[in-house]
Amino acid sequence: MDDKIRVGHPFYFPTQVVLVDDDPDFLEGISLMLNKSLSYKLFQSASSALKYVNDAHLQVNFIQRCYGNYKTGPLESDSITHIDIGKLHLEVLNAFRFQTTSTVIVDYSMPEMNGLEFLMNLKNPFIRKVLLTGQADMELAVKAFNQQLIDQFIDKHDPRLKQKLNATILSFQDQYFRRSYKLITDPILANNEDAFLVNPEFQAFFEEVRRQLKCVEYYMLDVPHSGFLLVDADGNRQCLLVYTKEALNEHYQQLQEVGAPADLLSEVKSGAVIPIFDTQSTPLSPTHPALSNADLFYYPAQGQLGHPYLFHFDDRRRVSCKSARQNSPAVFPLSRNQQPGTARHTLGCRHFFVEQRQPDDEFGELAWN
Numbered sequence: 001m002d003d004k005i006r007v008g009h010p011f012y013f014p015t016q017v018v019l020v021d022d023d024p025d026f027l028e029g030i031s032l033m034l035n036k037s038l039s040y041k042l043f044q045s046a047s048s049a050l051k052y053v054n055d056a057h058l059q060v061n062f063i064q065r066c067y068g069n070y071k072t073g074p075l076e077s078d079s080i081t082h083i084d085i086g087k088l089h090l091e092v093l094n095a096f097r098f099q100t101t102s103t104v105i106v107d108y109s110m111p112e113m114n115g116l117e118f119l120m121n122l123k124n125p126f127i128r129k130v131l132l133t134g135q136a137d138m139e140l141a142v143k144a145f146n147q148q149l150i151d152q153f154i155d156k157h158d159p160r161l162k163q164k165l166n167a168t169i170l171s172f173q174d175q176y177f178r179r180s181y182k183l184i185t186d187p188i189l190a191n192n193e194d195a196f197l198v199n200p201e202f203q204a205f206f207e208e209v210r211r212q213l214k215c216v217e218y219y220m221l222d223v224p225h226s227g228f229l230l231v232d233a234d235g236n237r238q239c240l241l242v243y244t245k246e247a248l249n250e251h252y253q254q255l256q257e258v259g260a261p262a263d264l265l266s267e268v269k270s271g272a273v274i275p276i277f278d279t280q281s282t283p284l285s286p287t288h289p290a291l292s293n294a295d296l297f298y299y300p301a302q303g304q305l306g307h308p309y310l311f312h313f314d315d316r317r318r319v320s321c322k323s324a325r326q327n328s329p330a331v332f333p334l335s336r337n338q339q340p341g342t343a344r345h346t347l348g349c350r351h352f353f354v355e356q357r358q359p360d361d362e363f364g365e366l367a368w369n
Contacts, residue, residue, distance in 0.1 A: 008197040008206065009177050010188045011088050013217035014039050015102035016056075017169055020049045020118065021132065022110045026156070033162040038169065039098055046112040049104075054123045056099040062091055067183050083187045089219035089229045102176035103169055105130040107156070108137045116144055126180035128172035132156050188220070196226075196242050206240075213238055224278040243274050243301075251279050255291075258284045264294050273298040 017040040021027050027042045034040055043049035068082040091097055104127055108115035119129045131153045133141045141153035151172065154164050178185070189197055196202040206228075210218065215230040215238075227241035252268045267273045277290065277297050284290070290297035 008203050010085075010185055010197065010220040011091070011181075011218060012177060013091065013097050013100075015100045015173055015176060016041060016098060017103045017105065018043065018049055018053055018101050019105045020044075020046055020110070020115075021107040022046075022112075023107070026107075030161075030165070033165060034169075035166050038166075046106070046110050046118050049106075050118060050121055053101045053104060053127070054121075056096065056101055062094075062097075063181065063183055065090065081183075081187050083184055085188065085220055085222040088184075089221060091219060092217070092229075092231060101127055103128045103130060103172045105132060105154075105165070105169075107132045108141065109134070116140075116149065119150060124180075126176055128152075128176060130154060130168060130172075196244075202242075209240065223281075224276060225280075241274065241276065245271075247279075248274065251275060254279070254284050258286050258288070258291070260291050261294075264291065264298070267298070271301055274301045 072078045106115040129150045218230045230238045
């Protein structure tokens with residue numbers, strides 16, 4: 001890993017591994033070694049594989065859609081970088097996203113071209129390159145690795161081939177996201193409002209949420225608030241909203257200014273509830289419906305401030321939690337018009353809210369109250 005400090009990705013979707021070997025029996029055997037959840041494509045022809053990988057790369061326009069750089073003066077350094085977080089989730093509309101090749105594993109000895117020639121002709125510089133070798137090719141592979149022409153080499157006859165392959169692929173998929181999307185991720189990580197991406201407690205919680213929801217891809221959101229859109233293998237979507245104590249206090253002050261009811265002020269100030277509408281772009285006024293119908297605009301943030309909890313779905317009528325510090329499970333009943341299949345979380349001074357979305361919702365515009 002490149003990062004000494006564990007940093008979360010602002011977005012993630014499954015990428016593909018391409019394996020190339022002119023021996024069909026070896027290809028079939030190695031495919032049986034791969035993790036069942038892995039997306040892969042097998043090629044006997046090196047030229048066909050090269051065309052596939054390079055053509056698939058042309059379909060990926062993620063950076064062009066979300067990244068902007070604007071000149072503000074005559075000097076080269078006079079520029080402003082803008083990342084449109086609101087467009088990250090639109091990648092779910094890209095039918096080619098799962099064809100994004102993050103790792104190529106290729107045999108060295110092939111008739112059309114050798115493995116090194118193949119890897120040198122890849123157009124995407126961020127693809128991680130793995131060379132499969134026999135004993136006769138080992139010295140050449142070591143030299144290529146030392147010259148940074150490849151990222152890894154693996155002996156085809158290694159008795160631990162299965163373990164090495166899967167561990168390498170898992171690591172390289174992570175590295176691919178960190179390196180290929182730095183233009184997007186680095187500015188987001190530099191934004192203090194998104195500090196939860198480098199918060200180890202949040203990352204542990206977020207990993208558990210994804211595991212419980214069987215999430216296969218996710219995208220950072222900024223409307224109605226900072227958070228994530230999560231998608232499982234069946235296309236079901238959930239939304240996780242992330243509130244800092246400062247953001248909630250700012251909203252509390254806005255409620256004070258418009259004369260919000262005392263009970264609503266008390267619940268927001270204590271962190272008992274969080275708003276689920278866009279508090280930044282929605283001007284509050286004494287006649288705003290959130291003040292008279294708080295149940296429709298605020299949901300409970302369950303847990304205790306200052307204590308990390310891991311939340312998960314217990315069944316469709318209850319939300320259960322387990323203290324990460326005490327290992328003591330507790331079950332909270334549904335409250336305040338909470339619908340079955342939802343979960344809330346409070347971690348430290350951050351509030352997390354998960355809302356279940358139905359599969360027939362439109363992705364282009366996320367619908368909120």
